[in-house]
Amino acid sequence: MIAKTPTPPYYAVIFTSIRTNVQEGYEVTADTMVEMAQQQDGFLGMESARDGIGITVSYWKDLESIRKWKANSDHLTAQKMGREKWYEGYTTRIALVEREYRFDR
């Protein structure tokens, strides 16, 4: 699903990752993090796809809501597990969405 975000400005967190072949605990943790993110103040939507590379873009009202989610204790634990087991590498980019164009058939 394409996220139905509000009129800009708002923030995007672009999380691009390469997985290891370790599966243990990954799916359940990833699913839990998605559910938890959706419940955070300032969460606006999320889009995710993986084929080889994984790209997850989450949308947020402001930097403060991103900072709070980054510092959430369950999320910190998941981030640590990610570095120890699940990811060969990742990049997180914090970006201010200035414009948005939408096409629907």
Place this chain on the structure above:
Amino acid sequence: MIAKTPTPPYYAVIFTSIRTNVQEGYEVTADTMVEMAQQQDGFLGMESARDGIGITVSYWKDLESIRKWKANSDHLTAQKMGREKWYEGYTTRIALVEREYRFDR
């Protein structure tokens, strides 16, 4: 591949799409557009994944380089074909990357 982008600030174009089932011309055009984008002034990198939803994030030096690529005549033709044939819907977001964090094993 995770794009090796420079120290922020720089721009991201987040293109999220849902395909129709029309294949005709799609692959060759998409490949050509990737090759052409890589040759544009100000192009910094690109990441792409599709499973159900497609997410392509391209990175650019500034708004001017994005504007020029958007107005490129071959790209305009491809955009028109995309709306006519290949996409059920898409959203394009223009975002200023303010911060970047990288993890490598």
